[in-house]
Amino acid sequence: MAFTLPDPLSSAPLPFDTVIDVRSPSEYAEDHVPGAISLPVFSDEERAKVGTIYVQDSPFLARKVGAAILARNAAAHLEGPLADKDGGWKPLVYCWRGGQRSGGFATILGQIGWRVDKVEGGYQSYRRAVVKALYEGELPHRVVLLDGNTGTAKTDLLHRVAARGGQVLDLEGLANHRGSLLGNMGPQPAQKGFESALIQALAGLDPARPVLVEAESSKVGERLVPPALWKQMLAAPRIALHAALQDRARYLARVYDDLATDPAQLNGLLSQLIRLHGRERIESWQAMAAAGDVVTLAGELCLHHYDPRYAKSRRSDRPETPLEITLDEDGLERAADSIAAYLASFSG
Template sequence: MSFAPPDLSAIPAAGFDTVIDVRSPSEFAEDHVPGAINLPVLDDEERARVGTIYVQDSAFLARKLGAALVARNAARHIEGPLSHHDGGWRPLVYCWRGGQRSNSFASILAQIGWRVDVLEGGYQCYRRLVKDALYDRPFPCRVVLLDGFTGTAKTDLLQVAQRRGAQVIDLEGLANHRGSLFGAMGAQPAQKGFESALAELVRGLDPGRPVLVEAESSKVGERVVPPGLWKAMQAAPRITIEAPRTVRTGYLARAYADIVADPQRLDAILASLTRLQGHERVEQWRQMARAGQIEPLAADLMEHHYDPRYAKQADRQATPDAGRLRAERLDAAEIEALGAELATLMSRM
């Protein structure tokens, strides 16, 4: 009653109807096998109680309490989210390392008559597969970077190219961050969750085709790009998007409308630049923001903050030029046309 996948592709493709993670909600939230559902046999508070008794009293008392809690929670799951399954249902169950939590729950399901398997080694086995894919192996595809100054609509172009058939990795989407000081879009996934989502995407790539990735630093917000992909990005050729600063200014004002609509958030971000830009310049920017002068503010930020940093980074990371696309408006129609051109360029590589 155990299942030991040789690689990531084995887990979703092995014929299981449902993958069940029986770890606590906080463990599941940090990371889990893609597509798994969370039916904890011990919630976070219960797991802490059992662990405390194990350390402070005895292993026997901890196992006795744990067994009672697992049975109670298993009954709730069987009467609730699992109640509609017929006799042919085949689940895969896992916990942290394929131990007591998963085997206890699987035994109960097996007694009912369901064809249940336990993931051998549990989540730790899955995590080793992710690490092997992203840390230990060379990246499986040729990488092409989409580059350009801030405000050249790289993320939008990446998404259009993907719709047009290009093979793409959207690191900002996976990390839930737009990759700049103003880029926060809410809570980011944990590093392990970010890596699981990336590994699942990489698993589906065609190694015979290049993959387009937006030129980023080694971190997207607080999430670190794993070394296999980062090494490939450092040596990758670049397709560069070019646009006049005035065009980029208008695009940024539209793209970051959510921040513009939150004056306190905008002011706090600008204030955080004081160490890099000095009190006088930052105070000018804060006054421009308070006066609603968003496009002049964006232009000044690009001139004094973003563009110099981009130019310095480009000098340090000079790689082959794979093409250049020129933008003149960066409105919806032009972004669609440039994205289609980008996809065509990728198809010829």
Template sequence: MPLEYSSPAMLLDHGFDSLIDVRSPGEYAEDHIPGAINLPVLNDAERARVGTLYRQNPFEARKIGAALVFRNAADHVENSLLQRDGGWRPLVYCWRGGQRSGTLAWMLREIGWRSDTITGGYRSWRRLVKAALYDRPLPHRLVLLDGDTGTAKTALLHRLAARGVQVVDLEGLANHRGSLLGARPGGQPTQKGFETALAARLARLDPARPVLVEAESNKIGERNLPPALWAAMRVAPRIRVSAPVEARARFLNEAYDDVLSDAARLKDLLGWLRPHRGHAVVDGWFSLIDAGERLALTRALIEQHYDLAYRRSRKGAGAACAEVEALSLDAPGVEAAAARIEAALGEIMPQEG
């Protein structure tokens, strides 16, 4: 009998040995329930073929679709699932909990495996994500980690996580460093994929304990922060971290090594700032790129672009509840700053209970 779940946390803790997404590779790539493996019973071309035929002749489409689904399901049993023992318990889903997942689950049960399906399939997961991120306030007690560009906020989040602090790395989930030069290899997840990762992360956190999140705009690269998260961030208290310009320039030189090492790409990106910073400023940056003066370039970008943009974006933001200065941003400096941020976090928002 199909199973129903009432929250992302409940579905993520499904208790089965494996979670199988039988949708096409394209559907799976757009978004899927975390932890699911893709064993498609229709590939992208087959799904398109059956869908087109269904609009013309539903009965013929069901016949062709059944043949393809059983053929592909048999192939999975003979290959991907051949080594599974008799005690294996899989949970299967498709787009809406219908024929694709039902067919594979039935076949697995006939073999002797205790398989089941999710009521509503992927659409149920998507409804749970939407409810958590769009339709009701977050239950979490957020605190923002604020600071100028280059103050190692993401590195600090990782160190704080290692110290047991609850954190959400939004830039990591969005696979983007949140700036003009912030694109990362592999590209960004889809909006649905980003929201799935975010909902899964929040579902694992204790609402009674504070959650540290980097202060961001409402968009990271091309991914929008969902309304419930953005509303919580707008009223959250802030801890502001600062560091000397030279330390920030050195940190950016390392953190952005990929883009700084590609002069042509770097010039293309910085060229977009000519209407905002002027030709003379941008030409000066190009001269530093041509000369290979990376530290001078990162310092110039901090002083002539990032700090100006940061001050403008902070207009209207509340004052920080705590200030933490990092004298250096090497490993010992980040560790020391993380300890002071953890102490400040405990003062701003003591643990409940």
């Protein structure tokens, strides 16, 4: 038997206890069906070995060698991660295209007595559905953008609105990037992995209620915002946050305090701006970083780098609701209340 995965935007749970990805670790790391665990039947090296035998020797020998490797790895999984599964456990297994890797592992599980199924078309069928939803279709969600210059606490306010029951989509969190030169938060997911995380987040949102999304460019770090969502963002009404420059500078100094304690890393990032601002200005900014004058540096970056770019890229042909805010704790709480109230009225 083979199980057809539902629409990736569906929030309905799958009728299985565990979804198992039997592809190699690198394939799983790039992307996988949300919620799936990794139990590879080939390591990356073993997969390459079998593929080489298939091309250079014969498909028969490749299948023979591959079957032996699969059996050894299946035994390790049965004695390890699956050792505590009882007779009522119901797994769903998939590989790249629903072929021999998932078929072989599913056969072993089925012979034990478990009610096992495999994904029709494997990971490829899931990936085609994601591409159709994010690149070829139209999302049913209604987006409201949270806009504002750098340092207006957009991400912070997203989380505060979510705590008040509002629906939010945190693109920077999904992409693991703060969306600016200084926004690197560590390795970003692969594009496919980002899209799977995005589709999973969208599946958990009610299309009948508005979704608050931080205004971004078409890329978050190196990850592309898929066309279906980008189209919604371009047409969305905006809440435009406004805060005093000095207030934003102090806020940024708090948010990026990790960079403030690593002047060498900060200077390296600033060096990337030489072609835009010239060596003299960058050296003056680097001197501020070295002296620990992060608030002044943040204000300079806002005034000369971020604000002009926001002004150039911001669309002015969409409905916009201005919101003056202060960036102290009380001010952020008041702003979150106002945004939540706006979303509630927008629902009506």
